[in-house]
Each structure stands twice: as structure tokens, then as C-alpha cells.
Amino acid sequence: MTARETVLLLLVVVLSLPGLIHTFKPLFTFSGNSTTHRDITRNAVLRKTAEICRDFAASEGQDFTLTINNNLSVETVQRACVSTSSFTSPLSTVMFHDAIINMYLRNAIVDLVYTLSDEHHFDKETFQGGRDVITAGVSAVKAAVKLENFVAARGILGQVCHTLQDFYSHSNWVELSNNAPYSALTRPDQPLENLAGPSTPTCRNCTGGDCADNLLPDLLQQGLLTSGYFSIFSSEKPTGKCSHGGVFDQTSRQDPVGGINKDEVESSHGSLHHKAADVAVDATMELLEDIRLAVGDKNFLRLMGLSQSSVLCFVIDTTGSMSDDIAEAKRVSFEIIDSKRGTLQEPSAYILVPFNDPGFGPLTITTNADTFKDSINKLSARGGGDTPELSLSGLQLALTAAPPSSEIFVFTDAPAKDFQLKGIITALIERTKSVVTFMLTDVLSRRRRRRTPTGVRPRKIGQSDAQLYRDLAQASGGQVIEVTKSDLSLATSVIEDSSASAIVTVFQVVKNPGTPDNFTFIVDGSLRNVTVYITGNSFLTFHLTNSRGVSQNSSQSSGPLASLSSVGNLRRLRLKADMQTGIWQISVSSNNLYSVKVIGQSSVDCIFNLVEATERVHGGFNLKEGRPLSGGNISILLTVTGSETVKVTEVTLFDSSGPTEVNGSLQPMENGIFLVTFSGVPAGDFVLLMKGENRSVSLKSTPDTFQRQVSTQIKTSSISITTQANSITIEPGSSVTIPFTVATTTNGVVNDSATGMITVQANNDRSYPSNITFEVGSGGKTNGTVTLRAPPNATSGTDVTLTIEARNAASADINYAVIGLSVVAKVTDFTSPLCQVVSTSATCPSSSSQCASSQWEFVANLTDGDTGTGIQRITVRQGSGTLNTSTVVGAGGENITVATYNASCCSPNVELIAVDNIGNVGRCVGQAREDPTDPTDSTNPTNPTIVVVKPTGTGGHTLSISHSLWISVVVSVLWK
Incomplete structure (x- = not known):
């Protein structure tokens, strides 16, 4: 056994032992009433999202009755954030749920990947190291959101939250009577003060197992900050230092014995567990507020997954015979856009990937419908010759760009030239849970093919080629629609169906080879617009029977149960609105391949x-x-x-x-x-x-x-492949090495005597350089590493998806590991934009009845310092006036952004938010002056003119968790 294997085996053993986790418990507790990382993260996300919706409702004069506390649910927050008067369809919370789940699962994985990292848990007084982990992670989140890579941003955010939350469990912050977060942890421009020195004693022995008073009185009186030492291998620690504590902390057995952690109510300082958790929630909200101010409200809500609709994603073949298909894709997408624009059912984003041979891309991903329209308008069908095209390369790009659980439509009339990517595509489908439907035209058409207007003869897809698409569609829960080009417009109703909100799958089955069979499914009272799709050849027949025994057969286009339309291999039945709930049955008669899929709209x-x-x-x-x-x-x-x-x-x-x-x-x-x-x-x-x-x-x-x-x-697979990605980020021009282990298993256990050949390959969606190395295998296992290098010109915030695939010699059994990485340039600028108030002109009457007739003006100069990256944008966070900006060059050659704000005296306060290109946030606050001669001011008519201005240049962070804010940018997302 190699040294590496010995260390890994030891880690596996100790990590599986009870009680090892030395943090707030990751996800759930089965005893007691302790708070977990999942609880903290979820509560902070729900509260921050609810605050945005509350303040926006107030700005629009709408009611918002939801009480914001730690008892919120995803459903109550999303319902409160949606104007139900303008939205009558079922309310879907899947995207919101999925975003939160992704964050807290990635939060929990820190305990596995970084178990022994002091910095990731604020152990051993590593306060600077812990803050570096947080600030680097926050910079990575902001960079990813800037490029709309929300999935990658959520994963990083979840891990950052874990480290931040551990500070309040592992340090003595709450023992020092602090009830608010330690803001310096998220503000690298502020010093970390009152830290206990390396040789400063911090603890004394616990007495009789009681550690309530083991912190030294001098430490508490001086307000010095410390955290516990932790090790599962050694009892060594500096003299007089506190330990983390717990069964597997070896340092807690050396004087001073005991610990100070507050991970759960049974911990050494468990009496303070709930206080530490409450402050951790506030600290997480403070972190979320900083990200929100940096990326803007619209992108913040997209980061949180607060949307009612999925993306509209097309992958389109652009070779010469595809002109009809491109025209139909354009027509149906424009129809969806124009019918849903400005409503809550408008797609949350638009994705377009063209492909042909020898190229694919570029990827277009945008929230602007007109940008998408312009991109699809520019597509043209040209070229061709050899039939196969790079359809799977285009699909790979879409799968890694689209949010999880997206519906992706592929238009082509050609087989896949890059069929070797089938395993990679399947892995991405299983990881993203996206649904892929193929719109295939002229599959094995036996008639003479007409030429297109460009003179290019249409191609044909053989049955073996079409089977590749069928396999991928089945893996994802999608369909393969086979029609002629002239009938394609009759089949794209499936795209319109999927673009509705709250689409759920009630039942789906694929029979290959086909045999006559009966299938049952339940129609419940929450379902709306239930649709049944049946695909198969022209000889297929069926009977549909409802819960009361009423039937309709395949020859009835308008029967008692549904309206039926048929085109190509597709039958589409839309159940009538007065459908009966209960158990339905569909009987299909066919000896050839067929599929049945039942969908509907429901919040459940x-x-x-x-x-x-x-x-x-x-x-x-x-x-x-x-x-x-x-x-x-x-x-x-x-x-x-x-x-x-x-x-x-x-x-x-x-x-x-x-x-x-x-x-x-x-x-x-x-x-x-x-x-x-x-x-x-x-x-x-x-x-x-x-x-x-x-x-x-x-x-x-x-x-x-x-x-x-x-x-x-x-x-399922009999091949095991495990990886250990010690980093989820990579700097431009640098490399990351990811170790992996491949093994053959029997009944879920590694088979030490297994023989045979396993092929391993690595692929990434950015075509970054990579290579694989292997060690000599033993005991049925083989270790290896994949090294991936990001180009020096890679843009910070770019995400790259690395897939490691392992397959046996017969290629019948495959397993994979998918690792998401983010390219993040090293950040050295942590200085927030600076604000210098120039003037606050005019005066305002103190009487609210006279405010409408008066105006006031606020002028400030904003800069990003000599070494800053430049101001990206300035917005009004508080105030209902008008903001104008201009840029001038200062005496030292620096760029100065002049912000001029004008408002009615009925809106006497203003708060400007300035964000630089890195995402550092600065604030500028002003208030109108009162008129000292105002005769209506009976409280102090002789007061002199008062100017209240608080220019700040130290960041946009605050201990407060409730603010008045601007949110006009999210009108189209939530309230239209």
C-alpha cells in the first residue's frame, strides 16, 4: 500500500467515526434541538429574500404581511414575493428550493473536503486565514454572478457560508457578549483587532466535565479573541491554549483539558449554541447583503433561484438543409417571447447554441429577449456535404451553461459526428437533471427528398443514428419527435407546453422493444392543463380511460376526455378542463418502440x-x-x-x-x-x-x-470512481490537479480480485488543456490524477465543467465524476469606492404638507482610489429622486464620477451605492437641509441650517439586517 493510500484509508476510517464533525452539524440532527449549517444558511437566504420583496412592495404601495423571522418557508416567501392578482397559474417553488438545496449541500461538503483545514473552520486561532478563505470566496461569487454563472456561484457561496458560520461556533466571540456579527471577517479593509497572541494563555481546565467557565477571566476582561485547537492525530498544542473539544479532539486531553465549541447543545459550551447560531444567521445575512449590493437586486434574486419560469434553450443545426427548421425555431421562440414578455411566465433566461461541422457555438446566454431574438435572427443555413454534425458538442455547451432542470431542445436532421461524447452528455444530464428533447426532421424518409430553397438536398438519419438521440432523450426524460420539415410547425407545440410555469411529470415510460401494455397514472386536484404525449410509428393505437371508466381511443380527435392532434411520430392529448381526479389508464398496442409521457401544471x-x-x-x-x-x-x-x-x-x-x-x-x-x-x-x-x-x-x-x-x-454501475477536488477555483494561467480512484465492485463493494481493462478519459466544456496520469493499481483499485490548466487570458468568473469518465472494455458499463470549477483571478483590490460630498443645495420646509412644492439637490464625487479597478455603477438605494452621473478627470489624473441627485423635499434622504469592477461596495449618504426660517417649524424656529451628510469609503457592510432599498430592476421578475 502506498503512502498516499495509507493516508486516504486513515481519513476514510476516521471520517466515518461518530462525532468527528467539529462544526455546527451539517444538515440534520436526529436528537436534541441543535441548529445545523443547513438551518443557518436557509434561514439567512429566506430572510434576505423576504426583505427585498418587502421593501419593494412598500415602494409600490402594496401590502406585505409576511413576518420575517427564522420560521419562514420557501413556499411562504415565494408566495409573498409574487403578485397573485396578476399570476393565476400554479406557483412553482422548485427553482428556489433547488438553489437553497445546492447551497446547503455545498456548505456541508466543507466538512468532508476540508476536514483538517484550520482556515476553513477558524480553528487554532487562524483568523487571518479564515478571513482570506471568506474574502476570496466572496470575490469568486461576485465574479461568477457577473458572468451569470449562477450555479457555480451558489456552490462557492455555500462553502463560504460554512467557514463564516463556524467562526461563531469555534471562537469565543459570543462569550465576549457580542450579539452582532464580527463584520471585519467580511471586510478585508478593516483590521482584525484584539486577537490573543500566539503565547497568550486562553483557557484553564474544565472541572468535572463542566467547561462553562474554562475561558480565563483575563481573556474575557481584555476582550481578546481566541478559538480552539483541534487534531485527530496529535494532542500537541501551545501551552495554555483552548481546545475545540469533543470525543475525537486529541488536544482536549492535554492541559487545559476540555473545549469551547458550541457546535450543538451537547457541546463543551453548548449553553451558548443557540446564541452562536443566531449571530451566524445575522452574519450570513450580512454577507448576502454585500453580495446583493455588488451584483444588484435582479441578479441576486436569480442567484437565489427566485423565478417562476425556466430558461428557453435551443441547440440548432445550421447546415444547408436546416433553413426550414431554423425558421420554425425562430417562429416558436418569438411567439413564446412575445406572448409572455412582461409576465411572471416570461423565460428567466434565453440560451442559443448553433452547431455544424467543423464548429459549434458561440454560446448566447442572456436575460434580454431582444438580444436572443437578434442572435437567432442571425442564424443562417449554409454549408454541409458530409452528413454528420457536431450535435453533441453543441448540446454539451448548453448543458453546462443552462441552470439545473432546464428543458433543452435540439433541432437537427443529421446524425452526430461526435458520438463518442455520448457518455459525457449522459453524465451531464444526470448531474444537471436537465430534460433534452430532439426535434428530428426526415428520419429515414423513403420518399424523394425535395431540395431546400438553397438547393441543398435534405439528409437522412439512420435508425442506429436516431437511437443515439433516443437514448439521450430517455436518460433525461425528454422525447424524440420525428417529423417532416413541412410538418415541424405542428410538432413544436411541445416547446410551448414546456414553457409554461410549474410543469411537472406525472408519469413517463419508454418501451423498447415495444409490447402492448397498460399503464396507470393518478390525476390529482392540484393539476392543471394535463397533457399526454405518445410517440411511436403509424401503426400504434391506444385507449385512454378515466377514473370513472369513460374511454377515448386513438381514432377520436375530439373525444369525451381530450383533444387529440397527431404529427409524425407524436400524438398529443390535452385533457379537458373538467377532467376527473383519480386513477387513469392508458393502453397502448404496438410491437415497436414507443413512449408515453404525462405532464401538467402543479405547485406540488x-x-x-x-x-x-x-x-x-x-x-x-x-x-x-x-x-x-x-x-x-x-x-x-x-x-x-x-x-x-x-x-x-x-x-x-x-x-x-x-x-x-x-x-x-x-x-x-x-x-x-x-x-x-x-x-x-x-x-x-x-x-x-x-x-x-x-x-x-x-x-x-x-x-x-x-x-x-x-x-x-x-x-447503476459496477465501476466506482471517486475524486477529491481540494479546490473549486482556478486562477488564470495556473493548473489544478484532481486525484481520483477507479475500482471494480461487486454488490456495492470493491472487488479486490477483479481483473479486466477500464478506460478513463477526461473532458471539459472549455477545451482547456488537460492530461491524465496513473499509478500502478492494486487490490482492484487504480489511482490517478487529472491536471487541468486555465489559459492566462481566461476571464475571471468563467466556469469550467470537468468530466472524468471510466468505462469497462465492452463499454457497457460506465461511471463518471463531474467537477465544477470557477476561474477566479486573484483579487488584490479590497478598497471600496470613496465618496466626497460636494454640496447639498437648497433647503426644505419641515412641514410635510409643503414638501411637494420644493426640490433639493445632492452632489458627490466618487472615486475608486489610485489602485482601484474603477467604478462600475452607481445606484440609488434609498430615495425617490433622479440620479445623473458624469465622469471627469481629477487633478492627479484619476477618474472621478460626479453623482448629481435631485429630489422632492418629500424624499429628504438619499443613499447612493457605488460598486467597483471587483465588486467592492461603497456608500454615500445625504439628507436635505431644513429651512431655519420656516414658520411652520414650531419645534425650534430659530435653528440654524443643518447639514447631515455621512460620506463613507470603507465598504457597504452594516450590522443592520433591515433596510429601505431600491428594487425597480426586479419589477419584471416578481411583480408585473
Whole structure:
């Protein structure tokens, strides 16, 4: 065994032991009433989001009755943030839930990846190192948001929050009677003061296991800051220093014995656990406020996932025969844009990726509908010759750019030239949970093909080529629509259907080879606009039967249950509005490949995440990367959205290609969240089906039953691949090395005697240089590393997705690891923009009845200092006046932004926010002067003129968690 393997094995052993985690507990607690990192992160996000919506409602004169505290839920916040009078469709909270889940799962992973890093946990008095982790992470978040890489930004933000929150559990900050956050941790322009010196004693022995008074009185009297030492390998620590404490902290056995952590109520200083958690919530909100001011309200809400609609994403073949297809993609996208613009159902973003051969891209991703229109207008069909095109390369770019759970549409009439990317694409689909639907024209058409207006003869896709697209569609829960070019416009209704809000999958199955079969699905009272899609050849027939026995067959275009339209291989049934709830059945007769998919609109949906459960007493588990192992156990964290009255009764995995079905064991974690465990799952391609009861939509004494199916397939593998990415960022011009281990398993356990060849390849979506190295394998395992290098000119904030794929010799079994990295240039500018008040002109009457007839003006000069990166923007955070800016050159050659603000005396206060190009935030505050001669001022008519101006240049941070703010930029997102 190599030295590296020995260290890794030791870490695996100790990490699996109970009680090792030395932080606020990561996700959930199964005993006591301790607060977890998940609770802290979730509460801070919900409160900060609710504050934005509250203040915006106030600025619009609308009611906002939600009480902002730590008892908020995702559903109550999103409902409060949406103008229900202008939004009658079901309310979806999936994106909001998913964003928060992503943040707290990435928060929890710090305990696994950085277990022994003092800086990531503020252990051993590493205050400067801990602050460096926070400030570097915040800079990375701001850079990623600037480029609209929200998924990457959420992951980094979750990890940064973990380190920040640990400070309040591991240091003596709250023991020093501090009730507010330590703002210097997020403000690198401020000094870290009153730190205990390296040789300053900080603790004395705990007495009889009681550590309540083990901090030295001199330390408390002087207000010195310290944190506990922690080690699982050695008891060594400086003389007189505090320990973290706990069963596995070896330093806590050396004088002074005991510890000072507040990780849970049972900890050494557990009596202060809840106080530390409360301050950690406020500190997290303070961090979120800084990010919000830096990126703007609209992007902050997108970062939080507060949206009612998904993206509109097209991947389009632009070779010569595709002119008809491009025209149809343009038509349907314009129709969606024009019909939904300015509403809450307007797509949250627009993505376009063209491809042909030999190129693909560029990627267009924008929130501006007109920019998207302009990009798709510029597409033209030209070139061609050899039939295959780079369709999978274009799809890869879309999958890594689009938010999770996006719906992606691929238009082509050609096979994939880059078919070797199938495994990579499948891995990205499984990781992002995005749905891919292929719009294929002229698949194996036997008639003579007409030429396009450009004279290019249309191509054809063979059945084996089409099967590649079918496999990818099935893996994602999408469809393959096969039509002629002239009929494509009749099939794009599926795109319009998917662009509605709150789309859920009720049931889906693919039969290949096809056999006649009967399928049942439940229609519940929360569903609206239920649509059934059936794909198959022209000989397919079906019968649809509702819960009362009423039937309609495939020959009835307008029957008692639904309206039917058919084009190409697609049958689309839209159930009538007065549909009956209960169990429906659809019987399909065909011996060829076919699929059935049932969708609808509902607020009730589910989100799943594969996790790896551990044996810790606190029930910890971490995010599972890659596929679960064949024959082993599968753990899934299941979150049910949209209703607080839902009860999940059954969760199963079933393989539609065979009779295999595995029932899950349900463990409720808290309202709407369940840990589902499946034992001994065999090899196969499974989908997850959830059934339950919902009392909120039922007027009967019995609850309303429902079912939801997860679109993305869950595939098992006998190949294990694990990685240890010690960094999620990479600097331009530098390299990152990621170690990995590949092994063959049997029944979920590494097979030490396994033989055979496993091929490993690495791929990234940015085409950055990379290479793989291997060590000599033993015991059924092989170790290796992937080294990835970012070009020197890589833009800070760019995200790169690295996929490591391992497959056996027959290529029948595949597993993968997907690592998301962010390119972040090293930040050296931590100085906030400076504000110099020039003047506050005019005076205002003190009487509110006379304010409307008077105006006042505020003028300030804003600069970013000699070494700054320049001011990016200035906005009005408080005040209802008009802001104008201009740029002049100062005496020293520096750029000065002159801000001139004019307002009515009815709005006598102003707060300007200045953000530089790095994301540092500065504030400039002013107030109108009162007229000392105002006869209506009976309180002090002889007062002299008063000027209240507070120019600041030390950042935009504050201890307050409630502000009046500008939010006009999010009107189209929330309230239109």
C-alpha cells in the first residue's frame, strides 16, 4: 500500500467515526434541538429574500404581511414575493428550493473536503486565514454572478457560508457578549483587532466535565479573541491554549483539558449554541447583503433561484438543409417571447447554441429577449456535404451553461459526428437533471427528398443514428419527435407546453422493444392543463380511460376526455378542463418502440439528490457524485415542494425495460424532506416514482392522492470512481490537479480480485488543456490524477465543467465524476469606492404638507482610489429622486464620477451605492437641509441650517439586517 493510500484509508476510517464533525452539524440532527449549517444558511437566504420583496412592495404601495423571522418557508416567501392578482397559474417553488438545496449541500461538503483545514473552520486561532478563505470566496461569487454563472456561484457561496458560520461556533466571540456579527471577517479593509497572541494563555481546565467557565477571566476582561485547537492525530498544542473539544479532539486531553465549541447543545459550551447560531444567521445575512449590493437586486434574486419560469434553450443545426427548421425555431421562440414578455411566465433566461461541422457555438446566454431574438435572427443555413454534425458538442455547451432542470431542445436532421461524447452528455444530464428533447426532421424518409430553397438536398438519419438521440432523450426524460420539415410547425407545440410555469411529470415510460401494455397514472386536484404525449410509428393505437371508466381511443380527435392532434411520430392529448381526479389508464398496442409521457401544471413537485449516508451518530451524509453502485444501497434526499400538507406514502425505483421495482424506506427529516433508502439495487436504468397524499386541495374528508415521477434516469454501475477536488477555483494561467480512484465492485463493494481493462478519459466544456496520469493499481483499485490548466487570458468568473469518465472494455458499463470549477483571478483590490460630498443645495420646509412644492439637490464625487479597478455603477438605494452621473478627470489624473441627485423635499434622504469592477461596495449618504426660517417649524424656529451628510469609503457592510432599498430592476421578475 502506498503512502498516499495509507493516508486516504486513515481519513476514510476516521471520517466515518461518530462525532468527528467539529462544526455546527451539517444538515440534520436526529436528537436534541441543535441548529445545523443547513438551518443557518436557509434561514439567512429566506430572510434576505423576504426583505427585498418587502421593501419593494412598500415602494409600490402594496401590502406585505409576511413576518420575517427564522420560521419562514420557501413556499411562504415565494408566495409573498409574487403578485397573485396578476399570476393565476400554479406557483412553482422548485427553482428556489433547488438553489437553497445546492447551497446547503455545498456548505456541508466543507466538512468532508476540508476536514483538517484550520482556515476553513477558524480553528487554532487562524483568523487571518479564515478571513482570506471568506474574502476570496466572496470575490469568486461576485465574479461568477457577473458572468451569470449562477450555479457555480451558489456552490462557492455555500462553502463560504460554512467557514463564516463556524467562526461563531469555534471562537469565543459570543462569550465576549457580542450579539452582532464580527463584520471585519467580511471586510478585508478593516483590521482584525484584539486577537490573543500566539503565547497568550486562553483557557484553564474544565472541572468535572463542566467547561462553562474554562475561558480565563483575563481573556474575557481584555476582550481578546481566541478559538480552539483541534487534531485527530496529535494532542500537541501551545501551552495554555483552548481546545475545540469533543470525543475525537486529541488536544482536549492535554492541559487545559476540555473545549469551547458550541457546535450543538451537547457541546463543551453548548449553553451558548443557540446564541452562536443566531449571530451566524445575522452574519450570513450580512454577507448576502454585500453580495446583493455588488451584483444588484435582479441578479441576486436569480442567484437565489427566485423565478417562476425556466430558461428557453435551443441547440440548432445550421447546415444547408436546416433553413426550414431554423425558421420554425425562430417562429416558436418569438411567439413564446412575445406572448409572455412582461409576465411572471416570461423565460428567466434565453440560451442559443448553433452547431455544424467543423464548429459549434458561440454560446448566447442572456436575460434580454431582444438580444436572443437578434442572435437567432442571425442564424443562417449554409454549408454541409458530409452528413454528420457536431450535435453533441453543441448540446454539451448548453448543458453546462443552462441552470439545473432546464428543458433543452435540439433541432437537427443529421446524425452526430461526435458520438463518442455520448457518455459525457449522459453524465451531464444526470448531474444537471436537465430534460433534452430532439426535434428530428426526415428520419429515414423513403420518399424523394425535395431540395431546400438553397438547393441543398435534405439528409437522412439512420435508425442506429436516431437511437443515439433516443437514448439521450430517455436518460433525461425528454422525447424524440420525428417529423417532416413541412410538418415541424405542428410538432413544436411541445416547446410551448414546456414553457409554461410549474410543469411537472406525472408519469413517463419508454418501451423498447415495444409490447402492448397498460399503464396507470393518478390525476390529482392540484393539476392543471394535463397533457399526454405518445410517440411511436403509424401503426400504434391506444385507449385512454378515466377514473370513472369513460374511454377515448386513438381514432377520436375530439373525444369525451381530450383533444387529440397527431404529427409524425407524436400524438398529443390535452385533457379537458373538467377532467376527473383519480386513477387513469392508458393502453397502448404496438410491437415497436414507443413512449408515453404525462405532464401538467402543479405547485406540488419533488427534487431529488443522491447522497452518501454515513454512520455518524448525527446522521450525516454528503452529496453523491456519479452513479450509485450496482447491488449496493442508494440513498436519496427527497424534497417535496409546493404544499406544507403533503404526506409522502411511497417512493419506488422501477426499470421500464423490465419488471424490476425496488421499494424505498422513508425516513422523514422535517416538513417536506425525506431520506429514502433503497437496498440491494441491481444493475439497471431506473426512474423514481413518488406517491402521496395532499389535503390542501381536497374538500373531502379523505386526502387527495397524487404521484410525481422524476424525469432523470438513475443508472447503476459496477465501476466506482471517486475524486477529491481540494479546490473549486482556478486562477488564470495556473493548473489544478484532481486525484481520483477507479475500482471494480461487486454488490456495492470493491472487488479486490477483479481483473479486466477500464478506460478513463477526461473532458471539459472549455477545451482547456488537460492530461491524465496513473499509478500502478492494486487490490482492484487504480489511482490517478487529472491536471487541468486555465489559459492566462481566461476571464475571471468563467466556469469550467470537468468530466472524468471510466468505462469497462465492452463499454457497457460506465461511471463518471463531474467537477465544477470557477476561474477566479486573484483579487488584490479590497478598497471600496470613496465618496466626497460636494454640496447639498437648497433647503426644505419641515412641514410635510409643503414638501411637494420644493426640490433639493445632492452632489458627490466618487472615486475608486489610485489602485482601484474603477467604478462600475452607481445606484440609488434609498430615495425617490433622479440620479445623473458624469465622469471627469481629477487633478492627479484619476477618474472621478460626479453623482448629481435631485429630489422632492418629500424624499429628504438619499443613499447612493457605488460598486467597483471587483465588486467592492461603497456608500454615500445625504439628507436635505431644513429651512431655519420656516414658520411652520414650531419645534425650534430659530435653528440654524443643518447639514447631515455621512460620506463613507470603507465598504457597504452594516450590522443592520433591515433596510429601505431600491428594487425597480426586479419589477419584471416578481411583480408585473
